[in-house]
Amino acid sequence: MSDAADTDLKPCDLATLATYEHERVLMESTTTGSVYLLGRLRGQQAIVHVQRTAIASDAAPGLVKDGLEGVNVFLENRPYFSANALITRTPDSPPDLALKVIWPATDVHIKKYTAQQRRVLRETPAAYASVVEPYIASFPPDRLEWVYAILEGRKEAERVVFRDTDPRTGFVLTPDLKWDGVTLTALYLTALVQTRGIRSIRDLTREHLPLLRRISATAYATAAERYGVEAGQLRLFVHYQPSYYHFHVHVVHVQHEVLAGMAVGQAHMLADVIDWLELSPPSPAPSLLAQMTFNYALGTEHGLYAGLAAVQEDAGA
Incomplete structure (x- = not known):
């Protein structure tokens, strides 16, 4: 074929x-x-x-009352009962x-979704320069083709809830595939920036503050107007390390079940990132984010693990 x-x-x-x-x-x-x-x-x-x-x-109340068939009680110890049940199939069931499918899947995908041990590693600016930045640069451009297809409106256009095509301060806000689009306490949106020059928070400078503030304001307004979810019910955060190296912001309901990606070390609140940049010197001086040492957990199968572990061992950390 x-x-x-x-x-x-x-x-x-x-x-x-x-x-x-x-x-x-x-x-x-x-x-x-x-x-x-x-x-x-x-x-x-x-x-x-x-x-x-x-x-x-x-x-749920309707299902309990008259939407089930074939109830099989397997534990009965009053007042506690447990049962398996089938939902009666109707057009509204x-x-x-x-189902989520990655196809064709690369070795990077397979390592990411394979159960593995995790270890906390320390990434200094020097380790970023010697290990992480070459790793990011090694990915072929087509690795992000699916992101560009969303940004350019070639894919998932019907799912986008906000779009601004400005090449500097524009972004797309779209429901994340991890959200069913119905359960508000599991609300999960992703903001993808139009500029292709920001790979991670290490690349952010004071010049990006207008973009980040617009993402914050738009995410809060969209969640309130479209879904009735107030600002205080949302977490806006970025990952480091991210799962892909095109800058994006996660917008998640505060009652969402805790995901691994929300763990301390990997998730950084957008408001904190903005604060760090406001405290940073203007360009061309490096931002605080570029000068920071980050501590985070990586799976032992992650492509960065071996290099960062070796640097950390050499440093005696």
Whole structure:
């Protein structure tokens, strides 16, 4: 099959999923009811994330009253009872599963979603220059093609809730794929900046303050107007290390179940980032973010782990 034909395939239609050939389980969580599978779709490596969907709180009473069938009680010890049940299928029934597919999946994707040990590492500005910056530069430009497709309106245009095409202060605000679009306490938006010159918070300077302030103000206003979620109910944060090196901001409901990406060390509140930049000297002097030492956890399979661990060991840290 040609590359051109591959781009037209729909990885989540039944015909494609029926070609799935299983290799192994990468990671699973009994807390979220999810599992990451590694296999092949139409002969190409693929990661399939299978997860039970959340039940919307306003729909739950109706399900309990008259929306279930085949209830099987497996624990009865008054006043405690546990049972398995099936939802009666109707046109309005909630979906049973949420699927996310990465196809074709690279070795970087596979390492990211493989269960692994994590270690806290220390990244000095020198370690950034010798290890991290060359790592970022090693990625081919097409690694971010999916981001550019969103920014240019070629993909996911119908999902975007805010778009500003200004090359310096513009950005796109769109629901993250980790959000079902319904459960407000799980609200998750992502702001992707239009400029391609910011790879991570290390690249931010005082000149980027107008952009960051606009993202903050727009995220709060959009969440309030579109979803009825107030500013005090939101976390706005950035990751370091991020999962991809095009600057973006996460906008997440404060009651969202704690994700690994919200852990101390990796998540930095946008308001704090703005404060650090306001305290930074003007360009061309490096910002405080460029001069800081960051401590964060990495999986032992992460592409940066070996290099940073070796630098840390050499420094006797």
